[in-house]
Amino acid sequence: MDSILQPLVFDRKKLSDKKLLDLYKSLLLPRKIEEKMLILLRQGKISKWFSGWGQEAISTGVVNALHEEEFILPMHRNLGIFTGRKIPLERLFAQFQGKHSGFTKGRDRSFHFGSIAHHLVGMISHLGPQLAIADGIALATKLSQQKKVTLVFSGDGASSEGDFHEGLNLAAVWKLPVIFVIEHNGYGLSTPSEEQFAFSHFTDKGPGYGMEAIRIQGNNVLEVYHTIKSLAADIRKNPRPVLVEAITFRMRGHEEASGTKYVPKRLMNQWAKLDPVENYERYLEESGVLDEKEKERINKKVKTAISDGLELAFAEQPISPNLETELADVYAPFFQEVIFPSENGPKSEKRLVDAISDGLRQSMEKYPNLILMGQDIGEYGGVFKITDGFKTQFGADRVRNTPLCESAIIGAGMGLSINGYKAMVEMQFADFVTMGFNQIVNNLAKIHYRWGQNADVVIRMPTGAGMAAGPFHSQSTEAWFFHTPGLKIFYPSNPYDAKGLLNAAIEDPNPYLYFEHKGMYRSISTEIPDEYYTVEIGKAALVRKGYQVSIVTYGMGVHWAQNAVEELGISADILDMRTLLPWDKESVKATVEKTGKVIFLQEDCLTGGIGAEICAWISEHCFEYLDAPVMRVGSLDTAVPFAKGLEEQFLPSARFKAKLAELLEY
CATH class of the missing domain: 3.40.50.970 (Thiamin diphosphate (ThDP)-binding fold, Pyr/PP domains)
Incomplete structure (x- = not known):
């Protein structure tokens, strides 16, 4: 010096x-x-x-x-x-x-x-x-x-x-x-x-x-x-x-x-x-x-x-707080015009993984300013092959392999948005998002509320257990972000919603976490439209109608609930939340009013999960319609274990059936 x-x-x-x-x-x-x-x-x-x-x-x-x-x-x-x-x-x-x-x-x-x-x-x-x-x-x-x-x-x-x-x-x-x-x-x-x-x-x-x-x-x-x-x-x-x-x-x-x-x-x-x-x-x-x-x-x-x-x-006078203004500025303004597929348009059988890839490809075609970033998403097509062939179709400038640096890539996504682009960031596994946590909760989530700049970034999150992948490739991380104002969260349970919700997230100029369950990638399929379409943001889907009980769930929980209802031979509403933030209070209230009994099912650990918030809301706002305590079921409060038997015990599927039967007898 x-x-x-x-x-x-x-x-x-x-x-x-x-x-x-x-x-x-x-x-x-x-x-x-x-x-x-x-x-x-x-x-x-x-x-x-x-x-x-x-x-x-x-x-x-x-x-x-x-x-x-x-x-x-x-x-x-x-x-x-x-x-x-x-x-x-x-x-x-x-x-x-x-x-x-x-x-x-x-x-x-x-x-x-x-x-x-x-x-x-x-x-x-x-x-x-x-x-x-x-x-x-x-x-x-x-x-x-x-x-x-x-x-x-x-x-x-x-x-x-x-x-x-x-x-x-x-x-x-x-x-x-x-x-x-x-x-x-x-x-x-x-x-x-x-x-x-x-x-x-x-x-x-x-x-x-x-x-x-x-x-x-x-x-x-x-x-x-x-x-x-x-x-x-x-x-x-x-x-x-x-x-x-x-x-x-x-x-x-x-x-x-x-x-x-x-x-x-x-x-x-x-x-x-x-x-x-x-x-x-x-x-x-x-x-x-x-x-x-x-x-x-x-x-x-x-x-x-x-x-x-x-x-x-x-x-200038001190600020006079206005509740409407404060809440309105959490998100950048966006009025969604839902794009419905043609009634007689072409359809084809698609797995969840295919539907996500299809939606992402069509969004790339629709938005020339959409940039994809993630580890191994180029020639390799991503570890789950969702971007297979994208680099050839759209070029290396738009489909970008990245170093192992989750924080920098999420931050770069925000920088792209500030300068007029859209960004999709793929987490190789949802577990790895911890390395980019600060960028999500303190930059993406807060920037519009703080100074009016939107963050047009979608982060795809391959998530979920059930495949013996152990503690670092199986976690359900959605509740970590559910608490953060300014974010929007999707978690589809089927190919139709997977494609439509992904397209909707990319259309919306606000930051999204888009969860996709690895266990459903290739295990479920259905016939869905080939053309571009979107699904309504913030709207739950009643995937099964019944009168004895309401099951509120999302992701893999939808399929566990369907299996349980069929095995027990009961009549139940199954409400698929699919948009976790902002979540659909009206649909939750409607199903509770209808059946008087409600149970929340989540794959995430029980303590501090999304079900806790929704069940608390039901107890506060729907008490007069309830004929039994609000119940919830989730995974054990442990890390996700590797061995098959331990993982099966960890997950809530078996416990859910017993809890559901208990609620019906109440």
Whole structure:
């Protein structure tokens, strides 16, 4: 770091005086906003502040070097990116204050937002997932042959996350036009770099990923500007990722409450001499570009703009909560027009696996902007052969084999959506979704509610037990996501629904988890329409009518229920939920009113499953219609065992018959 601590040397190259002054104004604005925000923080007029004091030259150099229509994914110390993209200050300040005119309508704070109009995609607190989103945005520009660069920020602390590795690796493998800017400021909150990683510089990492890596003095605005501008121009012609390590220092706490007592005073003093604003201002004065009168004029204009913006933001009344608005914004608007097949149209016998493949192929034909991603889905056709032949038909750009990096692929799917594409991501097994859990529940699910951006991503989830595949290839994972607002969940039980629901999910611009039971892939078949059609979202199907009891279930449970009813010789309603989120309350209520007795059957473990929620709802809302306790049956509360006998005991099929008989006798 000793060479970095040398005095800043500015090289204007061929920049005009006007451009030098423009950079000065761009650098000064975030510093002056910071000064004001720190005062407001002490006055209790804003609740929190993440300071970028001392790091402003990086944001300023970057935002001025890129084209306005190129996406930037900033972090919480990149105020200069937002001001550099000319976001109205009153909206920015309203965002900080949690006002309605802010970008998140009071639902999130600081820089946790995006603005497509300004080509900005803000962060979430988990930091690392940003890199994969940038990959997806860059992939969209590459597929569209737009010759654009995407730039994403990461701090040195976030580089320890697995998402950092996945994001860089995917970009390198796919040769995506992404600039990864690592702001190396020496600390992750209070933890110094030597306790974060065992190397001195991030430029050591680039070659390991097969990408160029450049180190720059992050406090030198001209060095940042020239470097990024030159790189971007080259990458537009020769798409590839590049890692840029910007050495800098944070002069205030991680956030104001944490302070800087953990930083040696010597280090603070050394970096204070390299202040990016003061040094650049001094350079302009010594070069004769900036005189006292012009400096005073610029400062006055900046302060006036800040004061005017604050006045407008403070004048706005606090948010008055509106229940309808809050619930309506959980999902992106979508009015489904169900597409019914022709009454006398051609049909053919199809297994569940064939129906899914058929629907996916027809959706690829219907939507040229639909991209498929997953491990082994190319030439191999996926482990279950659902995409067999797709790469030949649609090409390698649209049917993309991926590295083993579930988080990056889901994040890339969201990036594709942000940049105008649809994405289908295949989990090789539903169990592996744990590796992408954060992207699903914190990015896909929340993005529309937070700042109005939809996530047009469908994640296919081969699921279920019964094939002696053991604890890591057999789990029912749907309940993990059922709890998360913003997601939609399908779980078909038959070929007709499998095709129609998949098509409906791809049509809908909201994020879906689409569960497909491996045990049903080739064990059930039926005659279904060959043409494209959809099934109504959020509507359960009454697959059997009766009067003695209501069985509410989904997936493999539908078939277990059918077998049990026939073996016991009883009359029962069997309601196939098929859409698990949002679920069909009206149909559940109707069948309970009809029979007065209800039992919920699920393959998932009993405790905390979807049945618990639906049974609780029935007890609360349908109590007056009940002639017996609401019952439920599920798998044992253990991991899924491997041995055949153990797995049979684990699954609820046999226990369900006994419980059903018990309910009938009540």
